[in-house]
Amino acid sequence: MATNYGGHSAGGPTVSEVGEAATISAILRAAPSDINGDDAAVLESAPPNSRTVATTDVLVDGEHFRFDWSTPFEVGAKAVTQNFADIQAMGGRPTAVLMSLSVPPDLPVGIAEGIARGMATTAAPWGVELVGGDVVTSRQLIVSVTALGVLSGPDPALTVDAARPGHLVVASGVVGHSAAGLALLTRYGSRAAVPDQPILQDLVTRHCAPQLIVGRGSVGRAAGMSALTDNSDGLIHDLTTVARRSGVVVDLDGDALTPDAQLYYAAEVLGVDPWEWVLTGGEDHTLVGTTSQQPPAGYRVLGEVREARSDDAWPVTVDGQRPLYAAGWDSL
Amino acid sequence: MATNYGGHSAGGPTVSEVGEAATISAILRAAPSDINGDDAAVLESAPPNSRTVATTDVLVDGEHFRFDWSTPFEVGAKAVTQNFADIQAMGGRPTAVLMSLSVPPDLPVGIAEGIARGMATTAAPWGVELVGGDVVTSRQLIVSVTALGVLSGPDPALTVDAARPGHLVVASGVVGHSAAGLALLTRYGSRAAVPDQPILQDLVTRHCAPQLIVGRGSVGRAAGMSALTDNSDGLIHDLTTVARRSGVVVDLDGDALTPDAQLYYAAEVLGVDPWEWVLTGGEDHTLVGTTSQQPPAGYRVLGEVREARSDDAWPVTVDGQRPLYAAGWDSL
Numbered sequence: 001m002a003t004n005y006g007g008h009s010a011g012g013p014t015v016s017e018v019g020e021a022a023t024i025s026a027i028l029r030a031a032p033s034d035i036n037g038d039d040a041a042v043l044e045s046a047p048p049n050s051r052t053v054a055t056t057d058v059l060v061d062g063e064h065f066r067f068d069w070s071t072p073f074e075v076g077a078k079a080v081t082q083n084f085a086d087i088q089a090m091g092g093r094p095t096a097v098l099m100s101l102s103v104p105p106d107l108p109v110g111i112a113e114g115i116a117r118g119m120a121t122t123a124a125p126w127g128v129e130l131v132g133g134d135v136v137t138s139r140q141l142i143v144s145v146t147a148l149g150v151l152s153g154p155d156p157a158l159t160v161d162a163a164r165p166g167h168l169v170v171a172s173g174v175v176g177h178s179a180a181g182l183a184l185l186t187r188y189g190s191r192a193a194v195p196d197q198p199i200l201q202d203l204v205t206r207h208c209a210p211q212l213i214v215g216r217g218s219v220g221r222a223a224g225m226s227a228l229t230d231n232s233d234g235l236i237h238d239l240t241t242v243a244r245r246s247g248v249v250v251d252l253d254g255d256a257l258t259p260d261a262q263l264y265y266a267a268e269v270l271g272v273d274p275w276e277w278v279l280t281g282g283e284d285h286t287l288v289g290t291t292s293q294q295p296p297a298g299y300r301v302l303g304e305v306r307e308a309r310s311d312d313a314w315p316v317t318v319d320g321q322r323p324l325y326a327a328g329w330d331s332l
Numbered sequence: 333m334a335t336n337y338g339g340h341s342a343g344g345p346t347v348s349e350v351g352e353a354a355t356i357s358a359i360l361r362a363a364p365s366d367i368n369g370d371d372a373a374v375l376e377s378a379p380p381n382s383r384t385v386a387t388t389d390v391l392v393d394g395e396h397f398r399f400d401w402s403t404p405f406e407v408g409a410k411a412v413t414q415n416f417a418d419i420q421a422m423g424g425r426p427t428a429v430l431m432s433l434s435v436p437p438d439l440p441v442g443i444a445e446g447i448a449r450g451m452a453t454t455a456a457p458w459g460v461e462l463v464g465g466d467v468v469t470s471r472q473l474i475v476s477v478t479a480l481g482v483l484s485g486p487d488p489a490l491t492v493d494a495a496r497p498g499h500l501v502v503a504s505g506v507v508g509h510s511a512a513g514l515a516l517l518t519r520y521g522s523r524a525a526v527p528d529q530p531i532l533q534d535l536v537t538r539h540c541a542p543q544l545i546v547g548r549g550s551v552g553r554a555a556g557m558s559a560l561t562d563n564s565d566g567l568i569h570d571l572t573t574v575a576r577r578s579g580v581v582v583d584l585d586g587d588a589l590t591p592d593a594q595l596y597y598a599a600e601v602l603g604v605d606p607w608e609w610v611l612t613g614g615e616d617h618t619l620v621g622t623t624s625q626q627p628p629a630g631y632r633v634l635g636e637v638r639e640a641r642s643d644d645a646w647p648v649t650v651d652g653q654r655p656l657y658a659a660g661w662d663s664l
Binding site for chain 2: 038039040041042043044045046048049050051052053054055056057058059060063064085086087089090092095096098099100102131132133134136137138139140142144146147148149151157159160161228229230
């Protein structure tokens with residue numbers, strides 16, 4: 001099987017040429033940690049009255065990323081971002097990352113290094129290091145990441161089943177930008193072919209390496225939010241999970257969702273409707289949740305939660321109506 | 333690419349036929365947990381003055397297991413065993429498991445279920461559940477497992493760099509049995525072809541689903557052991573890591589390593605030397621370490637630690653000599 005690594009680290013040695021020990025050394029140089037290197041990683045003492053939070057995600061070459069679209073650094077960055085978003089979505093604070101790489105023998109070591117560097121750089125603002133991992137041979141490059149976090153104090157975790165009628169629906173961050181970036185990459189075929197305009201390139205970057213605001217999940221929990229999740233599979237899709245698990249209906253305010261100028265511009269370039277990106281686009285990893293209080297700092301209101309009635313046809317509505325677009329990501 | 337699942341779940345629906353949600357439901361039925369199903373898993377409150385321990389491993393179809401050798405249940409069981417062995421090797425107690433499955437679209441759902449059931453059954457005696465995971469599409473079946481554990485109290489973790497001259501080398505469990513099982517499978521080609529003799533079938537089972545003694549790592553830590561690791565890559569290989577990281581020499585007692593009757597029998601059947609299995613065979617996941625005290629309950633003495641001298645040619649010796657066999661597992 002021919003492998004295409006998008007020209008990254010072309011000409012450099014491959015993992016099979018340098019062997020397991022040298023590959024692991026390269027990863028550890030790119031993502032150093034004092035607590036990596038024994039049978040298992042031992043984290044710092046947990047704060048009193050705290051709980052550990054854990055989540056895991058897999059990124060498969062050709063399914064979740066492509067090297068003619070993303071750099072290895074961005075692949076590592078995104079892997080950390082999506083896992084940290086899940087930790088934040090419980091109201092937690094990330095404390096550690098583990099990464100396993102399944103690598104084809106012809107993978108340039110530089111790509112493994114780049115992925116590790118993207119992980120370390122993205123985790124650093126949280127005070128988090130790559131504390132453990134595994135490297136094995138496979139036919140396809142697969143990046144498996146597990147993030148650990150901590151919930152301090154007795155307040156409940158922010159689960160998807162805690163939305164209640166009367167709560168506000170709030171969000172922190174952009175919605176639809178990652179989907180717009182993906183649409184641009186899909187249309188133009190490669191990153192190099194996307195027109196060199198900052199407004200478009202920025203959307204592409206939002207897809208290849210979405211960014212989180214450090215600590216926004218803990219802020220939401222400290223401010224007494226009820227439910228919280230992140231926009232990973234699509235706004236309607238993810239809020240449908242909240243609505244179903246909470247036994248409520250989420251009604252969004254169309255005005256609050258209106259695509260921004262950047263999305264409208266990209267949509268015009270592509271000749272598509274930007275509302276589809278807002279309603280069904282995933283991978284922004286924007287925190288979306290509910291609260292019985294005022295919106296926490298950095299959150300804006302997107303709608304409200306109401307009681308479910310037996311004649312409700314849709315768990316999530318926009319201005320009381322069925323959303324114009326509602327599909328979301330299904331991974332199989 | 334033709335896929336061979338060894339006839340397991342033949343005729344059952346595939347993951348692409350039932351889709352992501354039904355595949356995840358099947359896994360959750362096989363490995364139920366109340367704390368699985370949100371953005372991230374929230375574990376029980378950590379004991380006061382405790383530390384979290386984390387480790388991760390990947391098993392690749394065709395590299396680390398084969399379905400004409402192992403059942404899906406055994407693959408799941410082994411994935412848990414090797415991760416729990418790493419938690420134990422720090423002196424910890426496992427508290428949670430996460431599993432990500434990368435699955436070819438034609439994988440029978442029953443195989444994913446079998447893997448999950450093997451994990452849940454193996455984790456149960458430790459009071460541990462499958463608390464989270466991910467399911468994605470790939471060209472090759474890949475099982476990524478992360479285990480979490482806890483170190484209670486202020487005693488140090490049992491690291492590989494803590495062996496000191498004068499300490500005893502001790503072990504708990506068999507050494508070389510997994511390698512003998514692998515040799516039988518390799519020679520006969522399939523599990524069905526291995527002669528139907530309990531003594532041989534038992535070795536094959538030791539390879540396909542090695543078993544741990546629950547709690548042996550915590551016992552070692554409570555009894556004041558210094559260094560601890562598990563026999564995952566081969567006895568000489570793993571003790572070389574301990575010797576190098578501790579700056580000592582490990583001298584093993586040949587009498588204590590003498591292959592048992594079961595290994596001698598299998599070696600005679602295959603016409604090979606059983607000492608190679610004892611010295612270089614991995615994947616028994618037997619705990620091997622050092623102590624300045626008497627051997628903890630369930631451990632036996634394998635040798636002793638001595639000071640490293642500038643003229644030492646070998647970090648690990650047997651009766652003061654270079655080991656007869658010394659190679660170990662290299663994954664790339």
